[in-house]
Amino acid sequence: NAGVMQNPRHLVRRRGQEARLRCSPVKGHSHVYWYRQLPEEGLKFMVYLQKENIIDESGMPKERFSAEFPKEGPSILRIQQVVRGDSAAYFCASSPPGTSGSYNEQFFGPGTRLTVL
Amino acid sequence: AQSVTQPDIHITVSEGASLELRCNYSYGATPYLFWYVQSPGQGLQLLLKYFSGDTLVQGIKGFEAEFKRSQSSFNLRKPSVHWSDAAEYFCASGGATNKLIFGTGTLLAVQP
Numbered sequence: 001n002a003g004v005m006q007n008p009r010h011l012v013r014r015r016g017q018e019a020r021l022r023c024s025p026v027k028g029h030s031h032v033y034w035y036r037q038l039p040e041e042g043l044k045f046m047v048y049l050q051k052e053n054i055i056d057e058s059g060m061p062k063e064r065f066s067a068e069f070p071k072e073g074p075s076i077l078r079i080q081q082v083v084r085g086d087s088a089a090y091f092c093a094s095s096p097p098g099t100s101g102s103y104n105e106q107f108f109g110p111g112t113r114l115t116v117l
Numbered sequence: 118a119q120s121v122t123q124p125d126i127h128i129t130v131s132e133g134a135s136l137e138l139r140c141n142y143s144y145g146a147t148p149y150l151f152w153y154v155q156s157p158g159q160g161l162q163l164l165l166k167y168f169s170g171d172t173l174v175q176g177i178k179g180f181e182a183e184f185k186r187s188q189s190s191f192n193l194r195k196p197s198v199h200w201s202d203a204a205e206y207f208c209a210s211g212g213a214t215n216k217l218i219f220g221t222g223t224l225l226a227v228q229p
Binding site: 004031033041042043044045055056058059093104105106107108109110 | 121123153158159160207209214215216217220221222
């Protein structure tokens with residue numbers, strides 16, 4: 001069984017360009033989470049999505065960042081007009097659908113390392 | 118607010134020695150607790166997790182962790198460290214919101 005897949009693994013952008021990061025969850029998982037890891041820091045939650053719905057975006061910067069998880073296809077994290085401070089590793093995790101109020105274990109992808117020149 | 122603290126940024130141990138990595142959490146209820154390991158340039162691998170029940174949890178690669186409610190701790194232990202254990206270790210907590218809160222990590226170096 002394939003795990004969580006992320007592409008590209010490495011992405012280089014110049015300031016002002018757009019970055020698109022893709023995440024394909026484990027087959028059968030309908031929940032996706034995005035986390036950002038800045039250099040020498042732990043992972044910080046960004047957004048939690050279910051198919052076609054944003055459930056929790058409390059960790060997303062207010063501007064330039066957006067995320068989607070369409071009915072078909074991978075989840076996309078989009079960063080517009082990137083700045084040097086966006087350089088980080090971005091990890092996606094997925095979990096299966098579960099019962100309300102229970103915790104669903106998250107499985108992590110290998111990450112996309114974004115470098116902004 | 119929910120938080121996770123890993124007091125040790127770097128730890129160096131000799132191969133074959135025992136290891137304990139510290140983790141403290143702050144949460145109103147009993148959280149779900151996890152330890153992940155990250156090798157350089159890689160993603161996160163789950164070592165073990167605690168949801169409820171027995172407070173001593175066994176994980177992969179010979180790791181274990183003990184949940185101590187009175188100390189708000191979930192320390193990771195291994196009786197004999199191998200050179201391949203050199204990596205960064207993250208403690209994390211989760212609650213009803215499903216998002217994970219991570220500590221800042223402990224970088225483990227293993228001396229021959």
